[in-house]
Amino acid sequence: MPPNEQESSFPKTPGANQSVTSPVQETRFSSPSHVTPCPDGLSHQSRQSFVLRQSLRPIILKFEELTYSITSQTGKRSYWFGSQEPKPNRFVLNGVSGIVKPGELLAMLGPSGSGKTTLVTALAGRLHGKLSGTVSYNEEPFSSAVKRKTGFVTQEDVIYPHLTVLETLTYTALLRLPKELTRKEKIEQAETVVSDLGLTRCCNSVIGGGLVRGISGGERKRVSIGQEMLVNPSLLLLDEPTSGLDSTTAARIVSTLRTLARGGRTVVTTIHQPSSRLYRMFDKVLVLSEGSPIYSGDSGRVMEYFGSIGFQPGSNFVNPADFVLDLANGITSDTKQYDQVDINGRLDRLEEQNSVKQSLISSYKKHLYPPLKEEVSRTYPQDQTVNGSRAKSLTSNITIVVTICRLYEDRWPTSWWMQFSVLLKRGLKERSHESFSGLRIFMVMSVSILSGLLWWHSRVAHIQDQVGLLFFFSIFWGFFPLFNAIFTFPQERPMLIKERSSGIYRLSSYYIARIVGDLPMELILPTIFVTITYWMGGLKPSLSTFLLTLMIVLYNVLVAQGVGLALGAILMDAKKAATLSSVLMLVFLLAGGYYIQHIPGFIAWLKYISFSHYCYKLLVEVQYTWDEVYECGPGLHCSVMDYEGIKNLRIGNMMWDVLALALMLFLYRVLAYLALRNL
Numbered sequence: 001m002p003p004n005e006q007e008s009s010f011p012k013t014p015g016a017n018q019s020v021t022s023p024v025q026e027t028r029f030s031s032p033s034h035v036t037p038c039p040d041g042l043s044h045q046s047r048q049s050f051v052l053r054q055s056l057r058p059i060i061l062k063f064e065e066l067t068y069s070i071t072s073q074t075g076k077r078s079y080w081f082g083s084q085e086p087k088p089n090r091f092v093l094n095g096v097s098g099i100v101k102p103g104e105l106l107a108m109l110g111p112s113g114s115g116k117t118t119l120v121t122a123l124a125g126r127l128h129g130k131l132s133g134t135v136s137y138n139e140e141p142f143s144s145a146v147k148r149k150t151g152f153v154t155q156e157d158v159i160y161p162h163l164t165v166l167e168t169l170t171y172t173a174l175l176r177l178p179k180e181l182t183r184k185e186k187i188e189q190a191e192t193v194v195s196d197l198g199l200t201r202c203c204n205s206v207i208g209g210g211l212v213r214g215i216s217g218g219e220r221k222r223v224s225i226g227q228e229m230l231v232n233p234s235l236l237l238l239d240e241p242t243s244g245l246d247s248t249t250a251a252r253i254v255s256t257l258r259t260l261a262r263g264g265r266t267v268v269t270t271i272h273q274p275s276s277r278l279y280r281m282f283d284k285v286l287v288l289s290e291g292s293p294i295y296s297g298d299s300g301r302v303m304e305y306f307g308s309i310g311f312q313p314g315s316n317f318v319n320p321a322d323f324v325l326d327l328a329n330g331i332t333s334d335t336k337q338y339d340q341v342d343i344n345g346r347l348d349r350l351e352e353q354n355s356v357k358q359s360l361i362s363s364y365k366k367h368l369y370p371p372l373k374e375e376v377s378r379t380y381p382q383d384q385t386v387n388g389s390r391a392k393s394l395t396s397n398i399t400i401v402v403t404i405c406r407l408y409e410d411r412w413p414t415s416w417w418m419q420f421s422v423l424l425k426r427g428l429k430e431r432s433h434e435s436f437s438g439l440r441i442f443m444v445m446s447v448s449i450l451s452g453l454l455w456w457h458s459r460v461a462h463i464q465d466q467v468g469l470l471f472f473f474s475i476f477w478g479f480f481p482l483f484n485a486i487f488t489f490p491q492e493r494p495m496l497i498k499e500r501s502s503g504i505y506r507l508s509s510y511y512i513a514r515i516v517g518d519l520p521m522e523l524i525l526p527t528i529f530v531t532i533t534y535w536m537g538g539l540k541p542s543l544s545t546f547l548l549t550l551m552i553v554l555y556n557v558l559v560a561q562g563v564g565l566a567l568g569a570i571l572m573d574a575k576k577a578a579t580l581s582s583v584l585m586l587v588f589l590l591a592g593g594y595y596i597q598h599i600p601g602f603i604a605w606l607k608y609i610s611f612s613h614y615c616y617k618l619l620v621e622v623q624y625t626w627d628e629v630y631e632c633g634p635g636l637h638c639s640v641m642d643y644e645g646i647k648n649l650r651i652g653n654m655m656w657d658v659l660a661l662a663l664m665l666f667l668y669r670v671l672a673y674l675a676l677r678n679l
């Protein structure tokens with residue numbers, strides 16, 4: 001990384017210095033002769049630039065008459081079921097149409113709650129529910145191929161907080177770039193994005209978030225954009241990429257978006273309150289008022305249009321964005337200010353605002369919608385895509401482009417094994433702080449030493465104490481891994497949704513990587529615990545018995561972890577899962593066979609679903625032999641197997657207990673996997 005690269009270098013892509021030209025002129029970037037991704041004879045640097053800066057396969061995005069409604073609740077509770085009565089539908093989007101071509105940057109403006117996020121999510125193919133109307137990408141519906149060519153930056157940045165900027169982008173590159181690129185090339189792509197987005201200065205800083213201090217909000221947003229840029233998306237959709245940022249950083253981000261658009265991409269962004277400097281960078285704007293469009297077209301013609309329908313700004317020097325946002329709220333230059341009106345006046349004012357909004361919606365339908373509808377329904381020649389006729393006439397470069405496009409159309413960008421190994425490494429790195437957290441180690445060490453002292457050199461003569469220690473093993477190493485595991489998927493949910501909706505990896509590779517990644521710590525801590533407590537507690541001084549005890553405890557840990565994963569994945573709510581697992585563990589504790597020896601028959605079945613019961617039984621089975629005796633009264637010796645607490649366990653064939661645990665180990669993990677599939 002060049003040491004002199006400073007943030008001021010941002011952005012350095014070729015289009016950065018270009019003047020804002022019409023999108024029609026810009027389509028030259030999409031010419032196939034320019035989009036050769038990796039022609040031989042070029043340096044690495046220029047190869048990367050080609051891939052990053054020109055769209056491989058431009059997309060014309062069209063949306064027609066999009067309408068989306070939600071059913072909210074009235075708040076009245078039904079007497080019997082406590083459910084709420086459904087309210088009539090509320091329109092979040094109402095007849096929104098538009099067209100964005102490669103090379104264009106469209107901004108969606110509107111007051112808070114006007115439906116911008118809903119619209120951009122619908123265009124990204126991620127909106128589920130009652131969406132009507134059509135969205136097409138080069139005249140085709142949304143598909144996995146489109147998904148892979150689409151970058152979507154959500155309003156909240158979903159990035160791992162403990163990875164550095166470079167690590168974040170490198171892992172994304174390794175996962176998202178096609179398998180035909182070498183590992184080295186992918187890493188170089190990530191480095192190029194780091195420098196292109198002016199992130200060089202903070203590339204080794206952790207992202208941060210929550211309680212972890214990391215890079216700034218603007219830098220984090222650029223990392224999110226960089227993650228999408230890595231795959232050289234043909235269509236880039238962003239939800240409020242500038243919210244919460246200072247005007248300079250916001251301008252930098254919008255300037256990057258414009259540069260990306262100039263590279264032949266179709267870029268759509270929602271934006272809250274752009275300054276006039278930012279506004280000038282947009283090619284087109286779409287203004288929403290309560291879900292209905294009031295303007296759609298050239299950004300430069302907005303004042304002219306509203307002037308033509310009788311809405312003039314109060315002064316000559318007004319930011320067009322402020323002006324249209326006021327209009328979208330129903331506020332015109334004639335509307336009285338808040339502090340100038342009383343309660344009655346406010347009611348009048350609301351009516352006035354509603355009538356302004358209605359008048360703007362009607363004007364849109366009358367003046368803007370007919371030509372827009374005509375433009376949207378026109379079929380555009382596919383000569384902007386490599387599959388078009390122009391492509392056929394071109395030389396060997398095209399072969400490379402077509403190959404790359406085909407790669408992007410594969411179901412998955414990388415092999416299962418590659419996904420697994422990258423996800424495993426990324427997970428280990430991200431969670432290393434928590435896996436090896438001093439607090440966890442301290443907790444396990446202190447509990448093991450304390451229990452070792454409490455059971456210090458217990459003897460078979462004190463059979464009840466010894467059996468209690470074995471029961472404690474099964475319960476402690478049931479609770480602890482279960483509680484750790486229930487948080488796994490609720491915490492990972494946003495990342496999983498984000499990455500799975502981008503089609504980056506298979507669920508199976510993620511799932512197995514996650515389970516394997518958690519294993520070392522899940523197994524190391526109980527090993528330390530058992531080693532300390534077993535010998536301090538005076539259990540059978542035999543290496544083979546110790547090893548068997550350890551294996552049973554580790555087996556129990558894996559089953560408990562599976563239960564926790566399944567509960568977390570099914571409920572997807574850590575609080576609910578924690579409550580349910582407390583109840584479950586309490587049931588297992590009571591039904592385990594240690595506290596209550598004579599459980600009534602009608603409820604005795606509970607122990608068969610308790611993994612702690614099987615673990616406890618196995619621990620007793622390996623600890624004692626049939627010929628062992630204990631002092632059951634003064635001068636009296638009884639067989640250990642006749643001790644009430646052991647007799648009731650019905651010790652017999654260990655194989656069944658091992659099999660029961662194996663079944664649970666498998667079933668709970670399958671349950672968790674199936675629950676994740678429905679995310």
Ligand SMILES: Nc1ncnc2c1ncn2[C@@H]1O[C@H](COP(=O)(O)OP(=O)(O)OP(=O)(O)O)[C@@H](O)[C@H]1O
Binds near residue numbers: 070111113116118272
């Ligand atoms: N799934 C949903 N459940 C309930 N309300 C919803 C849902 N989706 C959207 N809405 C409502 O639809 C309206 C539009 O929401 P949306 O997030 O699209 O607005 P926005 O313009 O992006 O707002 P902001 O600028 O504040 O982010 C809001 O009133 C929101 O509460």
